[in-house]
Amino acid sequence: MSLSLETPALLFSATSLILLAYTNRFLTIAQIIRSLKKHYDDNHNKSILIEIKNLNLRLSLIRYMQLFGVLCLFLSVFAMLLLYLNQKTIGIYLFGLSLLCLLISLAISFWEISISVHALRVHLKDIEENEKM
Template sequence: MTLEIETPALLFSATSLILLAYTNRFLTVATIVRGLKDTYEKEESKIILLEIKNLNLRLTLIRYMQLFGVCSLFLSVFAMLLLFIEQSLFALYFFGFSLLGLLISLGLSFWEISISVEALRVHLSGIIKKNPID
């Protein structure tokens, strides 16, 4: 199997957009955490503490999503360098590891989204119980 230099380059735009989305998620969650921390300091609530714990897990997942996304981009660039110096076999392996890093990053992203959706459903369940939708 041969690998052309354009193939790893295809990951640049996709990975860059994914990393931007991850950064936006991080900033949003960080803002929510700061607000909840202030609220918790005013009125210590078990529910707020659980929300903060949930958000802490999400921040950890986002950090690992970013880590594996950056590793994927780095390995893709390194594969291009190896192709440039005509080390095709090593380039192929590094590009494979790059794809693996991207898969791990996307898997973590799915996990983080699942946690977020479940948290939103818990919030909505209280409203729906008070105001049933028929």
């Protein structure tokens, strides 16, 4: 089995863009939570509290998405270093582990997006029920 030094480097641009997208999602959700908390402090509405809890779960998932994304990048760089030092076998296994971390990060991302879509559908259902009245 052979792996060139350039192969792990291919993950850099993709992983960097993914991490940027994760950070943007984190910042957006954090802003929404701050706004909802202010509304909750004023009204003590139970539905707002449920929505904040949902968003808190999504923040936790994004943290794990970022963790595995950074770990993917770290392992790719370490694999490149080992390949450079002619430690091909260990480098290949570390690169495989970095790909596994990327897959885990993407799977958690899919989970987080599913939660988001479900929450949006609940909001749309409320609108549809109000329209029928």
